[in-house]
Amino acid sequence: MLSYTLRRILMAIPVVGVVAVVIFSLLYFTPGDPALVLAGEQATPAEVEQVRASLGLDKPPYIRFVGWVGNILQGDLGSSIFTRQPVTYMIGQRLEPTLSLVVFAVLLSIACGIPFGVAAASRPGGVADRALTAVTVVGFSIPVFVAGYALAFVFASKLHWLPVQGFRPMSDGILPFLRSLTLPAISLSIIYTAIIAAVTRTSMLEVLNQDYIRTATAKGLGPTYILFRHALKNASIPVITVIGSGIATLIGGAVIIENVFALPGVGRLTVDAISHRDYPVIQGVVLLSSAAYVMVNLAVDLAYTVLDPRIRY
Amino acid sequence: MTAIPAVPLPVRPRRLDLSRPIGFLRDHPGAAAGAGLLTLMLLISVLAPVLGTIDPRALSISDRLAGPSSEHIFGTDQLGRDLYSRVLYGGRVSLTVGFFAALLSCIAGTLVGLISASFRMLDGLMMRIMDGLMSIPAILLAIALMAVAGASVQNVILAVTVVETPRVARMVRGVVLSLRELPYVEAAIASGSTSIQIMFRHLLPGLTGPIAVQATFCWAAAMLIEAALSFIGAGTPPSIPSWGNIMSDGKALWQIKPELIFLPAVFLSATVLGVNLLGDGLRRALDPKSGGGK
Numbered sequence: 001m002l003s004y005t006l007r008r009i010l011m012a013i014p015v016v017g018v019v020a021v022v023i024f025s026l027l028y029f030t031p032g033d034p035a036l037v038l039a040g041e042q043a044t045p046a047e048v049e050q051v052r053a054s055l056g057l058d059k060p061p062y063i064r065f066v067g068w069v070g071n072i073l074q075g076d077l078g079s080s081i082f083t084r085q086p087v088t089y090m091i092g093q094r095l096e097p098t099l100s101l102v103v104f105a106v107l108l109s110i111a112c113g114i115p116f117g118v119a120a121a122s123r124p125g126g127v128a129d130r131a132l133t134a135v136t137v138v139g140f141s142i143p144v145f146v147a148g149y150a151l152a153f154v155f156a157s158k159l160h161w162l163p164v165q166g167f168r169p170m171s172d173g174i175l176p177f178l179r180s181l182t183l184p185a186i187s188l189s190i191i192y193t194a195i196i197a198a199v200t201r202t203s204m205l206e207v208l209n210q211d212y213i214r215t216a217t218a219k220g221l222g223p224t225y226i227l228f229r230h231a232l233k234n235a236s237i238p239v240i241t242v243i244g245s246g247i248a249t250l251i252g253g254a255v256i257i258e259n260v261f262a263l264p265g266v267g268r269l270t271v272d273a274i275s276h277r278d279y280p281v282i283q284g285v286v287l288l289s290s291a292a293y294v295m296v297n298l299a300v301d302l303a304y305t306v307l308d309p310r311i312r313y
Numbered sequence: 314m315t316a317i318p319a320v321p322l323p324v325r326p327r328r329l330d331l332s333r334p335i336g337f338l339r340d341h342p343g344a345a346a347g348a349g350l351l352t353l354m355l356l357i358s359v360l361a362p363v364l365g366t367i368d369p370r371a372l373s374i375s376d377r378l379a380g381p382s383s384e385h386i387f388g389t390d391q392l393g394r395d396l397y398s399r400v401l402y403g404g405r406v407s408l409t410v411g412f413f414a415a416l417l418s419c420i421a422g423t424l425v426g427l428i429s430a431s432f433r434m435l436d437g438l439m440m441r442i443m444d445g446l447m448s449i450p451a452i453l454l455a456i457a458l459m460a461v462a463g464a465s466v467q468n469v470i471l472a473v474t475v476v477e478t479p480r481v482a483r484m485v486r487g488v489v490l491s492l493r494e495l496p497y498v499e500a501a502i503a504s505g506s507t508s509i510q511i512m513f514r515h516l517l518p519g520l521t522g523p524i525a526v527q528a529t530f531c532w533a534a535a536m537l538i539e540a541a542l543s544f545i546g547a548g549t550p551p552s553i554p555s556w557g558n559i560m561s562d563g564k565a566l567w568q569i570k571p572e573l574i575f576l577p578a579v580f581l582s583a584t585v586l587g588v589n590l591l592g593d594g595l596r597r598a599l600d601p602k603s604g605g606g607k
Binding site: 285 | 462
């Protein structure tokens with residue numbers, strides 16, 4: 001167990017390293033002088049030089065990279081060109097709405113996706129199976145922000161069941177907090193639920209063909225008991241995998257959907273940073289999201305050993 | 314890391330036979346519907362100038378936020394621009410971005426996948442790079458690229474290509490690794506063909522089917538990413554009417570005039586749906602498990 005855990009952690013390091021190199025080297029793809037571009041058109045030469053110095057662009061790339069990685073390891077992601085505040089502080093200020101939204105959407109998708117997939121697998125070609133196909137095809141064709149506007153239009157603007165926009169922190173009470181996140185979380189969940197359900201279905205169909213399921217049926221166990229207690233556990237590995245890999249889609253979707261529902265989260269920070277060409281902020285957001293993705297998938301890899309004791313390599 | 318696992322195919326994948334496209338579409342009604350939708354959208358975009366449109370950028374302050382009328386079928390936006398013309402011309406950007414991003418990412422991904430599977434020395438390094446790229450949420454990687462490269466249609470295509478290439482490369486590598494075990498490739502190796510000959514003469518034809526399926530997924534993803542980037546102001550320059558830009562312009566007024574968002578959305582979703590249905594039909598036709606053409 002310990003050696004497996006250590007090996008998994010060691011395997012994650014080169015991936016994080018590649019992410020760091022990619023994000024770092026992006027700045028060198030700027031057409032022309034990055035300092036000049038980032039400082040803006042009205043900047044005085046002194047301001048351009050200040051941007052250049054603050055990004056370390058006056059030093060050779062490899063020295064800058066070593067310094068940049070060193071700073072990150074000490075928790076310093078640099079400072080915003082626009083507000084001059086530390087990037088870690090700016091992201092920290094915006095973390096609550098985004099984290100709440102992502103956690104809410106993940107829980108919602110798992111709670112809907114797995115039973116949906118089990119239902120589809122229990123009767124291939126049945127109502128649930130056809131519904132799953134329809135949700136998948138349609139879900140993959142609608143941009144996440146359009147789903148958000150459609151839900152907001154029906155359930156907030158017309159029916160007034162839920163607030164149209166805005167975020168209520170958890171300190172305002174749990175109900176207003178959940179109400180402010182319900183529509184954005186549902187919009188985000190559509191694709192993620194469809195992916196989880198589709199993988200659950202495929203994985204369940206394979207398990208349901210096995211002998212021990214027939215034995216369980218022959219023993220006279222109820223179909224629901226067999227589906228959820230016997231089959232689902234053995235079908236869970238691919239489902240856990242897709243829950244992990246799908247997190248990337250969810251994080252990306254959260255950045256977009258926050259702008260539909262005016263949630264003051266990391267996504268809004270990112271969009272504001274784009275309009276100011278505040279590259280250190282964008283860099284910080286991309287780096288932290290990728291790190292979160294790698295960590296979630298590391299946790300998924302480690303969860304395999306708990307779910308399937310045969311996995312030991 | 315847990316990227317998409319490269320599942321070796323149990324049998325040799327079917328080759329894509331497009332010599333009888335009519336037969337393929339007849340056997341796959343979903344794909345036929347998809348091809349129909351896509352053709353319709355292509356025609357609308359190409360023929361936009363003769364479909365009763367006016368200049369999609371022409372401002373008309375007196376006609377701001379007009380409702381549907383004989384003059385403006387879909388009404389106008391807050392600058393008095395004709396929504397019908399903007400939506401029709403908007404398809405050009407989406408379809409162009411989708412097509413070129415799919416083409417470029419399939420070319421780049423196929424090369425990376427072929428090289429990775431053929432030269433084991435490079436395999437570890439190249440796949441770690443692909444894993445790293447895939448660990449960055451797609452839309453955030455595209456945002457970061459757009460932030461440094463600046464807004465232009467070419468840069469959107471480039472950003473989407475960078476995002477999609479690792480996915481193609483992973484898939485191609487997986488298929489090549491299983492193809493390499495087949496007798497005809499072993500025979501080619503035994504008869505002294507060079508690596509380059511094997512890659513392009515023996516492996517590439519077996520890859521056309523899976524790549525065609527992947528190309529449709531890239532195309533669909535590219536159109537959705539373009540829309541999302543333009544929507545948040547990091548995509549196609551605002552002066553060009555793309556579906557994403559029309560929706561971006563509409564977001565301030567979505568409660569008063571929701572059609573500014575929903576009309577382009579219907580066109581975009583119909584196009585993406587068409588591409589997805591076509592891809593799904595190709596995937597079914599090529600799936601060795603689903604016996605025959607059905």
